[in-house]
Amino acid sequence: MTEPLPPSRRPLELEDRRARAAADKASKMPVAVSPLALERWAIVLRRHRAGYAGYEQIDARALALSPRRRQADTSMLTSLVGRLRAFGRSGKGGRER
């Protein structure tokens, strides 16, 4: 015998998700690559580099995750110039950044 549904025919919830639903509606989350997929490709590459048996040949997509060599630059000048550019872009385009 099945339990009758409540009159509203909605499942019971233990939390009020109205605020979250509003925020979710406003957000546009890119979902092209899942975090788990990124991690697993990184691990495939890791095992290849570490010389794991069975990982001698790997998919090119794992190699694509190898970070591009670029010098770390955290200088204030770069940061300032970046902000000024961003300010100009938002003023011209009027788009959300």
Next chain:
Amino acid sequence: MSAEPAHPAAQTPPLAAPPATDNLVGLAMSGGGIRSATFGLGALQALHKLGLLGMFDYLSTVSGGGFTGAWWSAWLSRAERQSGDMFPEAEDIEPSRRPSTLLAPDSARRPDETRAARDPIHHLRLFANYLTPRRGALSADTWRAVTFYVRSLVFNWLVLVPILLVAVMAVQLYFIAWNPTVAMGFACSTPDGDDVTYQTLWTFCEDTGQSHGQVLWTRAKYAAVPLLILMTAMATLSILWLLHGTSTPWLALLGLLTLFGFAARLAERISPGATGTSWLSVPRLSLIAAALVAAAHVVKLVTTLRVNGRIPHDAHRTILAQWTSGLLMVTVLLALGLAVAGFGHEVVWFFFYPKTGQMWPAVRQAGGWGAILVAVAGAAWTAYQAAPSGRTNDSAEPQGRTTQLVFLVAPYVVLGVLALLLAYAARESLVAVAIDLDVARMLSYGVIAGAVVQLVFAVSELRRRRSPRVNYRAWSLVALAIVGSGSQAMFLSRLDDERVTFTLFYVGVVEILLAVAAVVGLGWMSDPNGLSMHAFYKARLVRAYLGASNPDRRGEQVTDAVPGDDVPLRSLCNHDRGAPYHLVNTTLNLVASADLATAQRSAASFVLSSHYCGSARTGYRRTDEYMGGELTLGTAAAISGAAASPNMGSRTPSMPLVLLLALVNARLGFWAPTPFAARWREPLASLWPFYLLSEALSQTTDLSTYCYLTDGGHFDNTGLYSLVERGCRYIVLLDCGADPGPCFADLGDAIRRCRIDFGAEISLGVQGFLDRAPNSGLATRHVTVGKILYGQEHWDQLGLAAQSEVDRTGVIVWVKPAVVAADAADVRQYKLENPNFPHQTTLDQWYDEAQFESYRKLAYDSITSALRPCLQPPPRGAAHVQAFFASLEARYP
């Protein structure tokens, strides 16, 4: 709101996950400050020596474990690393320490032989005292720390004090705005009419003809008016609540209304016009309040759908109960505000303006100074206890009786003294300006100038951003600027009005507007992370741990920060070196979250890593775009180790202590953009006082534009949670939280949460770490091995195949700092000299050489002796890993 530009990744086809692997190996390095960092260093050295570092797929670090984890990740990511570089080789000391110097003639010694070594491991040894490596009262390091703290504290107080003054003055306006008798009494009354305050005010006020006691009584009655009205409204709600349960509601209502009308009439006859005017009498205002409440309820009654043709009485009783509790909260807060704002200065007078020449006034004065001294000492002790990597991180670490007492009493004493002094200062400033109209005019011009500046800020904000929340904030500023400048124009035109109440009221408004303008102006000059202790803590961690592998640091003084020490998080390439993928665990604070799902924890896991950042609560973003790609490894490590913060996830203290921690700027947490919110690419938030108040009032949620991140230990201090979440079959856990008991609090929390959230059952025998050797009283083992049985649903969601429970069963190797009889002589000696070793307090972040080497050596020997017998021959691969852990399981059941 205009549409957000399409994310580049969203335009490309989704990258499918590679075939799932069910033999993931994780290494967890727990929190515990410098103790955990040093133990972790020794453990990594041993694992490298045994050739086991290449076995790990994940490195999950928390707090102090993250110091060493970040040090290793930074070393791996430097451009000069070659393929196959996994870990720094043996430590290299300064050339001058080598025996070869004995062979060289003294004149042949080169200057560079005496400078610090260029080795990353030796760098850590030199920075064992990482907060202030150069000790002494005249050390530049010490004074830089003092300078940073004092500067940040002053800036915070420049914002907090005006905000608190505004709150007090807003309530004081009630005492000076409407009733001339009360206003004169508030501005001109004195304790006994024989001190300096009275003399100054006499030229401004007219003689009210009342004694000080009469003035106080009049003001007390006046303060009671809004409270009485609110209580009437609450009584009405209670009556309505009662009526929903009775069988004859309309008859009962008629009777109650008759009774209420009679009581109101009687009250009016007995005490007509308590507020000074006949219409605005207390009974009539109370009646109006009761009528409003009743009308609101009738509207609710009419608009609510009936269930099966009947009024849903239970639902309406719940609504009325909610309204009542809301009104009760407002009444209590208002009562506190009226008491402090209306009578705070009287308390200060009581202590500090007594008649001279008598014993009792001297005792009162001594009591006043005593209260202030206790408040200052309590605040200082709290700041000390909550210093970077304070003991708040270790739940198992016992606190002394003094600390417990201070944490219990100090917040109330400090806040009480502060409230009284603020009330006194607000009242003094009101009166002082009101008696000098030239000063009042100047302040008005200041408000108008401030309004213009705010308009500029608001227009700038509107031009930059288009999210609704930011627009709302900017338009509020515009409205505030218009109201402020308009009111001042009107004030200036009527300033010569002779009425004291008018002058006092507008002086109050001027000062409030000026304080708001100052807060807004200062608020736009920095971001919320710039003036907390996060910046200092991060700088010290970066130079000590990340600077160890910075090739550009070579020509510099060893303790100075050097550009290039820090590394962008997106550029970490551990996996490209064959090293584990680094997960930096932090805590997402949800103290103000309305969700019942997080009501008990008040926190969730938030992971920072090279490829993505985020939490299951907020979604995830690619690290190269999140915060504009500016998030650095140093920032991540500092957030992960932000032990002392007003909000501490599951361990958030009481409200007064939260306020006190904010007041003393014990704030190591970080405001980061919420991944799903509109401003997720922007690294810095504007108007930092808003975030400061959010911390002080515990208003941290995952729905705001910026979320508050603190020490990963505020959710899980072991790092185990993230590894179980990812389905690691084999886990090595370095559990270094202070646990002198031992009581295994961190591990217990982690096991419980893994079971609740993932259905994973972790079986570990704790008896092995409780047993003591009969004669020495020392521990009997370094390592215990147990099992992890993953839930079928969790395993399925990860895409892992399992035919039976065996396929879902993993192995966990639990390593805990413990001294056994077979340990090295110097480690045993250190234990004899320091009985709490290896669980010394986390408050001690200033390690010396002996302490550093003892922890490092203990870890090195623990790992080596435990794992060496189980080593398996190559080739490295899944079978190799499986055989190794099976051997461990067999050896340490």
